[in-house]
Amino acid sequence: MEIKSRRKVEDASAAPAGAASGNANATLPASSGRHEVPLARRILAGLGPRRISAVYLFILFVVVFSLINPNTFLTSATFRLVFSEGVVTCLLALAFLIPLAANAYDLSIGNLMALSLGLCVWLNLHTGLPASVAAILAILACTATGAFSGFVIVKLRVNSFIATLGTSQILLALVLLLSGNSQLIAEFPDSYKKLGIDQVAGIPIVVFYLLGVSILLWFVLEHTPIGRYLFATGGNEQAARLTGVRTDRVVWGSLIASGAICGLAGVVYSMRTGIFSATTGPGYLFPAVAAVFLGASQFQQRPNVWGTLIAYFALAFGIQGLALSSTSGAVWSQPLFEGVALIVAVSLASRPIVARLREARADKDLDAIEADPGPAKAPAGSG
Amino acid sequence: MPLLEIREMSKTFPGTRALDHVDLDIAAGEVHALVGQNGSGKSTLIKVLAGFHEPDPGTLVRVDGEEVELADPAASRAAGFRFVHQDLALVDDLSVVENLALGRGFQTGAMGRIRWRDERRAAQEMLDSLGFDFDVRKPLGTLAAAERTGVAIARAMWNWEDGARILVLDEPTATLPMAEVETLFRTVRRVRERGLGVIYVSHRLDEVFSIGDRISILRDGRKVGTYKTADLDEDKLIALMVGEAVTRVAGAKAAPGGATVLAVEGLCGTVLCDLSFEAKAGQVLGFAGLTGSGREELLPLIFGAGERLGTVAVDGRKVKAARPESAIAAGIALIPSDRLHQGGVFDMSVTQNLTLTDPGRLTGPAKEIRRGRERSEVRDWIGRLDVRPSNPDLPLAALSGGNQQKIVIAKWLRMSPRVLLLDEPTQGVDVGAKAMIHALVREAAAAGAAVVVASGDDEEICDICDQVYVLRDGAIVGELTQEQMSIDEVGRMQLVGRGNGHAPVA
Numbered sequence: 033m034e035i036k037s038r039r040k041v042e043d044a045s046a047a048p049a050g051a052a053s054g055n056a057n058a059t060l061p062a063s064s065g066r067h068e069v070p071l072a073r074r075i076l077a078g079l080g081p082r083r084i085s086a087v088y089l090f091i092l093f094v095v096v097f098s099l100i101n102p103n104t105f106l107t108s109a110t111f112r113l114v115f116s117e118g119v120v121t122c123l124l125a126l127a128f129l130i131p132l133a134a135n136a137y138d139l140s141i142g143n144l145m146a147l148s149l150g151l152c153v154w155l156n157l158h159t160g161l162p163a164s165v166a167a168i169l170a171i172l173a174c175t176a177t178g179a180f181s182g183f184v185i186v187k188l189r190v191n192s193f194i195a196t197l198g199t200s201q202i203l204l205a206l207v208l209l210l211s212g213n214s215q216l217i218a219e220f221p222d223s224y225k226k227l228g229i230d231q232v233a234g235i236p237i238v239v240f241y242l243l244g245v246s247i248l249l250w251f252v253l254e255h256t257p258i259g260r261y262l263f264a265t266g267g268n269e270q271a272a273r274l275t276g277v278r279t280d281r282v283v284w285g286s287l288i289a290s291g292a293i294c295g296l297a298g299v300v301y302s303m304r305t306g307i308f309s310a311t312t313g314p315g316y317l318f319p320a321v322a323a324v325f326l327g328a329s330q331f332q333q334r335p336n337v338w339g340t341l342i343a344y345f346a347l348a349f350g351i352q353g354l355a356l357s358s359t360s361g362a363v364w365s366q367p368l369f370e371g372v373a374l375i376v377a378v379s380l381a382s383r384p385i386v387a388r389l390r391e392a393r394a395d396k397d398l399d400a401i402e403a404d405p406g407p408a409k410a411p412a413g414s415g
Numbered sequence: 416m417p418l419l420e421i422r423e424m425s426k427t428f429p430g431t432r433a434l435d436h437v438d439l440d441i442a443a444g445e446v447h448a449l450v451g452q453n454g455s456g457k458s459t460l461i462k463v464l465a466g467f468h469e470p471d472p473g474t475l476v477r478v479d480g481e482e483v484e485l486a487d488p489a490a491s492r493a494a495g496f497r498f499v500h501q502d503l504a505l506v507d508d509l510s511v512v513e514n515l516a517l518g519r520g521f522q523t524g525a526m527g528r529i530r531w532r533d534e535r536r537a538a539q540e541m542l543d544s545l546g547f548d549f550d551v552r553k554p555l556g557t558l559a560a561a562e563r564t565g566v567a568i569a570r571a572m573w574n575w576e577d578g579a580r581i582l583v584l585d586e587p588t589a590t591l592p593m594a595e596v597e598t599l600f601r602t603v604r605r606v607r608e609r610g611l612g613v614i615y616v617s618h619r620l621d622e623v624f625s626i627g628d629r630i631s632i633l634r635d636g637r638k639v640g641t642y643k644t645a646d647l648d649e650d651k652l653i654a655l656m657v658g659e660a661v662t663r664v665a666g667a668k669a670a671p672g673g674a675t676v677l678a679v680e681g682l683c684g685t686v687l688c689d690l691s692f693e694a695k696a697g698q699v700l701g702f703a704g705l706t707g708s709g710r711e712e713l714l715p716l717i718f719g720a721g722e723r724l725g726t727v728a729v730d731g732r733k734v735k736a737a738r739p740e741s742a743i744a745a746g747i748a749l750i751p752s753d754r755l756h757q758g759g760v761f762d763m764s765v766t767q768n769l770t771l772t773d774p775g776r777l778t779g780p781a782k783e784i785r786r787g788r789e790r791s792e793v794r795d796w797i798g799r800l801d802v803r804p805s806n807p808d809l810p811l812a813a814l815s816g817g818n819q820q821k822i823v824i825a826k827w828l829r830m831s832p833r834v835l836l837l838d839e840p841t842q843g844v845d846v847g848a849k850a851m852i853h854a855l856v857r858e859a860a861a862a863g864a865a866v867v868v869a870s871g872d873d874e875e876i877c878d879i880c881d882q883v884y885v886l887r888d889g890a891i892v893g894e895l896t897q898e899q900m901s902i903d904e905v906g907r908m909q910l911v912g913r914g915n916g917h918a919p920v921a
Contacts, residue, residue, distance in 0.1 A: 255783040257774035264771055267760035274720060274757050275771050275826070276743040334762070 086330050086339065090346035097353030104356050108234065114348045116229075116236035116304070120145065122344050123242060123297035124320035125327075126249055129335045130293070131286040132324060133253065134279075135266035136185060136192035138290045141320060143203035144174045146313030148298020150210040153218040153308040163224040167302070171295030177203065178291020182284035192283075204313070211310040218306040228303025238300055242341075245293065250337040262286060263334065318367075322374040323347070329378070347373055418443040418612040419581050422475040426459050426468055433459040434470070435636040441581060441612040446603060448615045448627030448644075452656055452873070452906045455633040457616055461585055464614075465498055466491035478580055495580030497571035499587060501706075505567055507556035512538045514555050515570050541569045545602045561595035565602050572606065582606055583614045586706065588622060600626050618705045620649055620910055634658055653910055657903045673697040676865035677717070677747075677834045682725035684712045686889040690725070694834065694865035699856060701880030702869040703905045709889040710869050711752065714836040717867070718742050718749040729833055743772070746833030750824055750840055752869075754816070758823045761812035765802070765822055766793045768811050772826045796825040800851060817848025824855055835859050835866045841875060853879050873905045885909055 098106040124141045131138045148170040155166035177199065184195040210216075230237040253259035264272040265279045273279045302308070323344035330339030347369050354365040417440035426434040434456045441447045451457045462468045464476075466488040476483050476494075483494040505514050512531075515538050521529045522537075538551040547565050555563060564587055572579050584603065588596050603626055607613055617623055623630055624644060632639040632655045639655050647655075673696030682690040686709040694700045704710035716723045719736045727734045729745040742749075751757035759768045770777060770789055777792070779785045793807045800821040802814070811819055820840070827835065837856065841849040856879050860866045870876050876883055877900050885893040885908040893908040 251781075251783070257778065257782070257784065260767060260771060260774050260784070263763060264760045264767075267762045268756070271757050271759055272771070274718070274739050274749060274751060276740045276773075277771070278740055 086343045086346045093350040119238040125323040127290040127293035133262040139196040140200035142313040142317035144294035145298040148295040152302035156218040167299040174295030175292040178288040182287035186280045215309040322370045420477040424474045425471040446613040448623040448630045451633035456636040501586040503567040511551040561598035581612045678728045688889040699866040701876040701883040704886030708886040714838040748827035748832035749836045752838035766807040817844035
């Protein structure tokens with residue numbers, strides 16, 4: 033549950049490791065002036081498998097499966113399918129990413145999406161509301177739910193993992209109520225459905241929705257003070273608070289934003305199929321979470337938008353390739369891929385943490401010897 | 416023959432000799448108090464005994480007349496040393512029985528099942544023998560402070576027939592309410608009755624006199640002497656600890672005395688009680704005090720890191736408690752003592768840490784942070800404070816303690832604070848960074864800020880402050896102007912027993 037375990041200190045090549053003690057000056061003659069790493073080395077470091085392993089994975093899958101299935105894999109139909117299918121999951125992954133940046137977990141994303149979808153379909157079947165109004169109501173409902181989760185976490189001081197697990201079950205109840213435990217099929221107008229299945233310049237229109245949300249989120253996270261506040265809260269909440277960051281608001285806000293994006297994901301889902309059943313939601317949680325964690329091991333070593341998308345699509349193409357290569361459709365390949373990828377990604381990202389701890393220990397001040405868990409402990413400074 | 420003989424113990428760190436040929440004898444069945452000011456070498460001596468520091472060659476340690484090699488904590492334990500530290504290293508959520516088993520392991524029966532009944536009985540017997548009668552099934556967190564210390568002692572002494580010879584208690588009462596000190600003393604006497612040697616380290620002289628059989632005084636790494644408690648009184652002891660009254664001549668410092676910027680009235684915390692003072696523009700005000708005097712909680716309380724009683728006003732306007740952002744808006748800045756947990760976000764870059772105080776001032780029309788402006792501001796600070804390595808993209812964690820502290824200070828200096836609060840500003844930083852930080856503090860005052868420094872380092876207090884308040888037991892017990900200020904005087908005022916009147920609130 034520790035977000036920090038996925039974060040990583042810059043490669044040793046970029047960070048003169050010996051710099052951490054009192055005699056740093058002596059060991060660092062080279063960097064006494066401005067610190068500039070040669071461009072070529074920076075590019076090389078940037079292309080290292082540790083930073084963009086998912087991109088290599090992506091390329092590997094495309095090459096391997098193109099060779100295995102020369103006629104079916106490398107076609108625009110396959111690409112269109114994978115991309116349009118992936119939009120909902122990717123939106124949910126982005127929704128998960130926002131609170132995660134602030135070290136809060138939103139496990140209700142799957143059922144939030146289901147609530148949104150359910151409301152769209154139910155309002156279509158049981159009221160005369162236009163589909164667009166229903167969609168807006170659905171997004172508002174999800175936003176409100178996010179606000180509720182935020183309230184439980186920030187005001188009632190419940191751990192986010194537990195709070196959103198609870199919210200998620202409550203949502204499931206709502207979803208079951210809406211569905212009446214059967215599959216509902218909406219009768220949306222064509223104009224609404226077109227928003228889900230049209231193509232623009234040969235690219236599924238829904239991909240643009242994802243792109244829009246991604247760019248907005250990337251901008252906010254990486255280029256505005258709000259993004260700084262989110263990552264500072266996630267990195268060290270106490271220090272952030274004492275620096276003036278209103279960490280409670282940050283966490284709360286992150287869950288509200290997460291809810292809104294989940295609502296949008298449900299609306300997009302409804303545009304694409306118009307079919308709703310209570311079992312829709314939970315299956316989306318894991319792929320989204322896996323994409324975020326795998327993505328967090330990419331580029332910056334912290335949760336980030338493009339890493340998440342690349343991670344998702346690398347996995348998705350792998351799954352698609354396996355499905356095409358096997359006569360039975362290989363339904364088992366998806367969870368297998370996701371499970372393996374998640375473990376590999378997180379273990380890759382946490383190895384540098386071990387290295388950092390070792391380094392920190394070596395640099396510890398004489399007085400800062402850690403207490404031994406055993407009976408003979410280090411004396412706390414007194415003299 | 417003494418139980419423990421230390422001969423010619425020296426310990427040299429680069430640049431300093433922390434222990435200088437110290438001889439010490441501890442008898443069986445004796446409580447031997449070890450006293451000395453901050454930096455006198457007590458900590459080092461204990462760390463050597465615990466096997467955390469290797470002593471210099473020529474050091475001799477004998478237990479029961481047999482020479483022992485204190486290469487590591489395990490060797491120290493095998494030699495019969497047991498330690499209870501100020502931080503008791505207990506787990507509040509676990510029961511007393513479970514806490515006792517930490518580090519020792521449980522007695523298990525068939526299939527690895529813990530023999531709870533045996534464990535409980537043994538734990539109860541152990542604590543009974545130390546003079547406690549609480550239920551060992553209770554979670555540790557529900558016990559009184561002295562009882563928790565008792566559990567820590569019980570754990571250190573577990574199976575005392577099994578080789579425990581010397582119990583070292585390091586500041587055991589620093590976090591203990593006064594009413595519970597006697598409970599602890601009772602326990603210590605029981606340990607003594609068992610024939611163990613007890614080394615009792617404390618800053619509190621009244622305690623030393625009530626529990627100690629003999630007292631050894633360390634000063635500047637040397638032993639000043641060992642005395643029977645009956646042969647000393649408080650004045651004599653203080654004179655021995657402080658040494659010759661060498662009055663420091665204060666350096667050329669700016670004369671204090673602008674308008675009052677910070678006004679604190681009736682401030683109360685856990686230990687602090689009804690504290691009032693003012694800080695003026697251009698002044699560096701110091702707070703000295705021992706650990707437990709309330710010094711540690713003063714600045715966070717003023718900043719409003721948590722709830723507080725009393726009022727804090729900047730330029731006449733009151734500042735809300737428990738709202739760091741409103742303190743910051745009022746112009747207060749806090750450099751916290753706990754850098755690791757409160758000072759910075761260590762996974763974030765130097766740049767992002769530095770501008771976190773107010774990234775909004777760097778934004779353009781779309782609320783985006785303008786990287787060029789940010790970069791040039793950060794480069795300016797890095798150059799000004801000589802931060803090394805100078806790469807602003809490194810994570811804060813990659814810097815040394817001193818350079819991290821420079822960044823933490825810089826992030827507040829960029830706010831041009833009206834009130835700059837520095838808590839242990841040079842703890843764990845190297846000498847060069849220390850000088851730099853002291854210069855920055857003077858500079859901030861010269862620029863018109865009211866600066867308040869709380870520090871356990873008396874030398875630091877004397878070096879940079881225009882005026883010093885000395886804290887003891889939660890109250891100001893003395894005030895020294897620049898002319899009266901000396902390390903010895905500051906040290907002496909912190910020591911004299913427990914203050915009168917202001918008993919700490921449990």
